Amino acid sequence: LFYFRIYALDRNFYPTTTILSLGALLGWSATAAALVEGKNGKMHLVYVFLPYLAIAADLLNSPMKNLAYFLSQYFIIFTSAAILLQVHCLLPAKRNQSLPYRVFQYGFEIIVHTLALLCFLMLINVLCGNISFDYDAIIAVCQTNFSEAAGYFRRLQHRYLLILAAGIGFALLCTSFVCSTARADVNITPNVLARRIGIGLFGILLFSAILVLGQSRIYSSNLLKLLSAPAAYFYENWKFKAVRTDYEHFIQEKLQGEPKSGTDGIFVLMIGESLNKHYMEIYGYTEQPTTPLQKKLQETGSIIVFEHAYSPYAQTIRCLAYMLTDQNQYDNKHLPLRNAVSLFDIAKYNGFHTRWFSAQGAAVLMDSPTAVITHSADDIFNLPEVRATLDHAPTDWDLLQFLPDQLHARELIVIQLLGSHYPYEKCYPPGYLQDSTMSSYEKSIHYNDMVVQQITSYFRDRGAAVVCYLSDHSEDVASGIGHDPRPGVFNQLMTEIPLWLYIAPEFLNRETNAHLAANIQRLRSRVLTTDLLFDFFLGLMQIDSSFTAAKNNILDDSYFLHKDNAYTLGGTYRLKID
Template sequence: MSLFFIYILAKKNRLIYIPLAIVTFLLILYYPASIYFDITKQGVFLSTLETNKSEVFEFILSLTLHDYLIVLFSFFILVLHSYTATQLHSFIRNKYLTYIFLVLFSYIYSINDQISLNLFKIHNLYKNYSNELNKIKDAKNQPDTWNIISNEPSKETIVVIIGESVSKKYLSVYGYNDNTTPFLNKINGRFFSNYISPAGFTALSIPRTLATSQNNIINYENNAISLAKKAGYKTYWISNQGFIGEHDTAISMLASKSDYISYQTDRDYINNKNDDFKLLDIFNSINKNHEKKVIFIHMLGSHPDFCARLHNYNVVFSSAYGKNFNCYLSTIHKMDYFVSNIYHTLNKNKQEFSLIYFSDHGLKNSSHDIHKIRLIHDDTHQDNFDVPFFILKDNDQRHEVIDKKISGFNFLNYFSEEVGITTKNLSNNRATQRMVLSGEELIPYENLILKQDIYAIKK
C-alpha cells in the first residue's frame, strides 16, 4: 500500500517517478539474493565486491523456481502500480493527498531507523574495505618479521591443499553415513575432528589462516609463504579460483609472495571453467623438480554451483534430499579422489612429504523443508565454521582421529612444525578459547547457532 501511495505522488513529477522506478527495478532484482544473504554483513559485502562474472552467473542459475516467480510477480506489481497510479492520479484532490502524506510519513518514520542503520553499515564496510586494501598494498613491499629460534626442515615436499566450502559433517572419515571419503577413511594420518575456520567466507578466512593476526588485525607480511622461504623451501601457488578485481585482494597478495604462481581461470572465468583435476597436471610438472618445495593448491572444490564443480565426475550419491545436495556430496567424493591422487604420486616417487588439507569454511542448510537441503554461506551457525583439517605424511604408521579443539587462527603453529621451524612469533598455547569472525566481531565459537539436522546424524 505504501509503495502504491508513493507512485501516486510520484506521478506529479517525472524527476521523482523515473528514479523511483529504477530503484524499485533494482530492488526487485536484488530481492532473491537478499533472501539468502545480508549485504550489511562484512563477509557478504566483501564477497560481493570481489566476486566475478561466473559466480554471479552461477548464483542466478542456482535460484529456485520460487525465487524467479517472486521476481516476475514483483515486476507485475510494479507495472500495476504504475498503471493504476496514472489512472487514479487525476481523480485525487488535495485533501486526499494530505492523508496520503500522513500515511507516507508514518511509514517512512517506521523504517527510517533501519534504513539509516543499513546505509551507515554499508558506508563503514566500504571504508574499512578501502583501508584494508591500502594495508594489503603496503604489505606487498614489507619484509617479514619472523623471529626464528630453530630451522630443521625434515620433509622434501610439503603440499597444502585449500578446500572450498567443505563442511566436515559430510565427510565419512569424520562419521557421516554415506561413504563420501573412501580413501581418507583408510589411509594413515592425523585427522582433526574439532578444527574450526576463522571466518565463514573465503576472503576473510584464508588470510586469517595463512597469516598471523592479533585482535582481528592481520599481519600480512608474516605468512605461510614467507615462513616456508625462511626454512629454505621454494614456494608454489596454483589456484583454480580466478585472479579477480582491478587491485590485489588479501588472498592474491599472499599468493604473490610465492616463487611461482599459476591461476587457472584468470579473468575470463565463464569461458574457462577449469576442472580442479587440471591442477593435478600442474602439480605433477612441479613435483618433478628435485628441490625442497612447498606447493599451495587452492581448489574450487565444493563452491556453489555444486553440480558445475563435478564436470565429468559422476554424481555418485542419490539421497532423498535433492539433486543439488547429491552433487555436493559428490564434490566431497571428488575431493577425496583429488587428495588420493596427490598422495599416491608423492608416495610413488618415494618422497619424504607432508600433505596438509583444510577447507576455508563450511556451509549451513537454509531450507526449512526436511526433504530438501539448500547449503549456503553464512557466519551465524557452527556449520559455517566446522571444516576438515588433516595431515598425511610418508611415514605415518596409523590412522588417528584427534578430538583436540583447534582454531584456524592457530594453523601456522601446525604448518611451522611441518616446515621444521620454531619461531617466537607463534603462540605455543593452542587450547585457548576459540574465537571466530561473525559479522565484524570476534565472538566465541560456542555462541554460534548449533543446528542438529536429521540427515546429518553420525553413525
C-alpha cells in the same frame, strides 16, 4: 508502527533527539507543502518517497536498538531528504545548459534514483525473505567471485520476487528520471526560489545542531554503513595494495633481524572447498560411499583425522586470509590484513621454495588482499589460465598434470581445489557416476576423494614430510542455504570442516620430532579453528618465529584452545562443541 514497536522496548525520554527529529519532520513537511502549492509534486515523486523507503530499509535491516536510535534516524534521513529535495528544486531545466551543469544535474539524479532503488530492494528482500542485510554479509559478497555470488542468489527462495521488484522499480525510476530532468521552470519565481532556499537553509541548520548539542548521542545510520560497505571494502583493498606495492621492502622490514630456522622437508597443504565433514565416510557417513580412498588411509593408520576442526568464517576469501596469515580471531583479532605476514613470507625467509596451485584461479580472489598474499609465492599456477589448452572444462583432476616433478629440499606447497564448490555438478566431468543414486553434492565429494588421494600419493612418492588436507569452510547442504554468514541464516554446520594430517614415518622418527611423535594421537581430540593453521603448520615445519605463539600451536603443551573458548565468524560466534 516502528515507533510503537520500539517504544514497547524502550520507554525512556530522549529530549535532544526528540526535538531534532520533530524539527526534521517539520522541515520536511514545509518542503512537501511548498511542492503541493507549486503543483510540482509529480516531478519530485522519488524525492518524496525516498525518506520513507530509507527509514523502512534502515529499521528493518538493523537490530531495534532503542528509541534514541529510532529518533536519530528520523533526524538524519528526513533532514537529508529535505536538503536533497531543495537541491533538486534549485536545478531548473534550462533550454541551454552548459556541460558542467548537465553533468552535475544528471549525476545528482542518478545518485538519488540509485539510492531509492537500493532502499526499495533492501526493503523487498527483508519483507519477502525475512532475512536482513548486515555489514559482514555485504563485505562477503564483495570478496567472493561472480559464480559464488550467483550461487548465493540462486539459493534465495524469493529470488524471482526480487528480480520482479528490481524490474518494476527500475522501470518506475526511469520514468521518474525522465520527468525529473525534463521539467520546465515555469514555477521558479523569485518568491518561490527564496522560500525554497530558506527551507534548505533550515535543513542545513538542523544538521548543524549536532555540533551544538554534542552532549546527547546521535546514532549514525546503519543504512549508510550498509550502502557504503562496497566502497569501503574496495578502498581498504586499494590501501592494502598501496602499502604492499614494494613487497620485498615490506617483508624485509617485518622480518628484519629474525633468526632463521626450519627443517628440511616437503610440506603440502591442500585446501578443499565447501566440504561438509558429515558427508564423509571418515567422519561416519554411511548413506553413500563418498570417500572410500580417504577411508582406506584412515583404516591403515596413514592419516590422523581431527574430530573438532572448524573454519573461522563461512566464506572462502575470509577463510583463506585467516589460514595463510598470522591474523586470527583471538590475540590477533584486530590485526589489519595489510600488516599481516603470510605462510609464504615466513617460509621463504627460512629457505623454503614456495608454490601456490589453484584450481579456482585468480578470478576467485578478484582484487582481494588474499590475491596479493598468494602472489608472494615463488611459483604460481592457476588452472583456469590454461583452459584453452584443454578440450573440456577444467576440474581438480586436471591439476595433477601441472604438479612439480623436481622438488627442493625445503618446499611449501599450497593447493586450492575446486572441491564441492556450488554449483556442485560443475566440480566433476559430465556423466560422472551417471547411474549412481548419489546427489550432485555427494558426487562432488566422491570425485574430490580421488583427487585428494592422487595428490597425496604423488607427494608421498616424492618423499613428502607432511600432507595436510582441510576444507576452507563447510556447507549446510540439507537445508539448501549453503554457506552464508548473515545472522538468521548462519549456523554452525557451515564451519564444521574435515581436517586430516599425514606425517611420513621417516619425518616423525627424527630426533627433533620426538615430542611430536609422543603426543601425536592427542591431535585427534583437540579443538582447532583454522585461523590458527598458521602457527600449526609453521610448527610442523619447525620454524620458530616472533610471529607465532606457542599457545596458538596445537602441537604445543601450552595450547590454549578448547571447546569452551573456540569461536568462528571472526570471533563473533561461540562454537557449541560437545
